[in-house]
Structure formats: C-alpha cells, structure tokens
Amino acid sequence: LAKTTQPISMDSYEGQEVNITCSHNNIATNDYITWYQQFPSQGPRFIIQGYKTKVTNEVASLFIPADRKSSTLSLPRVSLSDTAVYYCLVFMDTGRRALTFGSGTRLQVQP
Amino acid sequence: GAVVSQHPSRVICKSGTSVKIECRSLDFQATTMFWYRQFPKQSLMLMATSNEGSKATYEQGVEKDKFLINHASLTLSTLTVTSAHPEDSSFYICSRARPTYNEQFFGPGTRLTVL
Numbered sequence: 001l002a003k004t005t006q007p008i009s010m011d012s013y014e015g016q017e018v019n020i021t022c023s024h025n026n027i028a029t030n031d032y033i034t035w036y037q038q039f040p041s042q043g044p045r046f047i048i049q050g051y052k053t054k055v056t057n058e059v060a061s062l063f064i065p066a067d068r069k070s071s072t073l074s075l076p077r078v079s080l081s082d083t084a085v086y087y088c089l090v091f092m093d094t095g096r097r098a099l100t101f102g103s104g105t106r107l108q109v110q111p
Numbered sequence: 112g113a114v115v116s117q118h119p120s121r122v123i124c125k126s127g128t129s130v131k132i133e134c135r136s137l138d139f140q141a142t143t144m145f146w147y148r149q150f151p152k153q154s155l156m157l158m159a160t161s162n163e164g165s166k167a168t169y170e171q172g173v174e175k176d177k178f179l180i181n182h183a184s185l186t187l188s189t190l191t192v193t194s195a196h197p198e199d200s201s202f203y204i205c206s207r208a209r210p211t212y213n214e215q216f217f218g219p220g221t222r223l224t225v226l
Binding site: 032034036041042043044045046050087092093095098100101102103106 | 114115117145147154155156160202203204206213214215216217219220222
C-alpha cells in the first residue's frame, strides 16, 4: 500500500472551508485515494473516494491532480461537529487486505 | 445504518482475566474481517486478519496465544484477550470489506480498560 503524508494537525473556525492535502508519491496505477473520518472513541467512517480529477458528494470534495501524487480533501463550511481525525489512504481491493493507516490529520474546529 | 457492530462497546476488567469482544457483520456475509488496535492519540494498527473457517493471520509482534481470534461463522468474528494486563488497555476496532466497492466498513470500536 502506498505511503501517505499529511499534516499532523489543522485548526479552523466554524463556517470556513478546510483543505487537507495528502502526499502519496508512490501511488500505483490501480490505487484509489480514500479519505476516512474518525471521531473520538468511534470507528473510522468513509468520507470520499476518487481515482482522478474531482469527486464531490454531500460531505466533501476530493481534488486529484493529473499525476495523482497528491490529493486534497475539501470540507466546505466546517462546523464544530467536523472536529475529528482525517485519514488519507491509498489502496485497491480491500476484500482480502487490511488498510494501513498513517498518522492522520487532527482537525480542530473552533467557534 | 451500521453494518458492522461490536459488543461490548466498553469493558473494564481486572488484570489476569480474559475478555471477549464480538464483531458482527450485519448485512453481508464476510469471509474476511480485520481487527485493529488504537492507543490514545495514535493511529489504527492492524492486529490480525480473521478468516472464516481457518486460522487468523497475525501481524508481526501480536501474540496469537494472547489475542485469540475465532471466525466461526460468516457474520461473526470474536477477539478474546487472554490474561489481560494494563498494557492491553486500548480501543479495539474491527472491519470488513464492502462487497464490489473499494472500501471497508468499520465497527464502532470497543474500549478495553484493564485495571
């Protein structure tokens, strides 16, 4: 599984847009980029996944440049409830293999 | 709704006792499930891969005789922490793959505290 690098922590205020960038220089051709969110004392929750360009859902957007060596998770107008740890993972075919989690980015949203 | 459940959500036990944690796949039969452990302020670390009908595969450094995994049915995997010690206190999380999709569903986790 490709190694990922992301900031350890970020601070923001309610209503702001938050962009978390993840570096994955050795991403393989068939790998997908997936972001998970984890609240304290809860299991990780899938947020968004993409292969290239841009993906948007009701929660977030994911921007992936052409070389796919990085990606940016964009959270529009964050609220206090978005305070969590966000993990960027790069992988394919999780039916038989576990996921390798990096350190994640601890996002703190303040009022 | 949740597709992976864990029971109990939290448990406190005395040192030397054994604790069993259940992980259930609620909507899909899972031949493979995964067990992770997470210490405070740290990331998830894979402990073992649970395979239905066969022995679990443990990660390096995880004692298979201490962390017993049983995957007797396609919807249930159990993790038993035997002779628990305070250093086993952690957050234990299980997961399973989402069929035909490239992702995994995680359980809500079990907080184990060993006194």
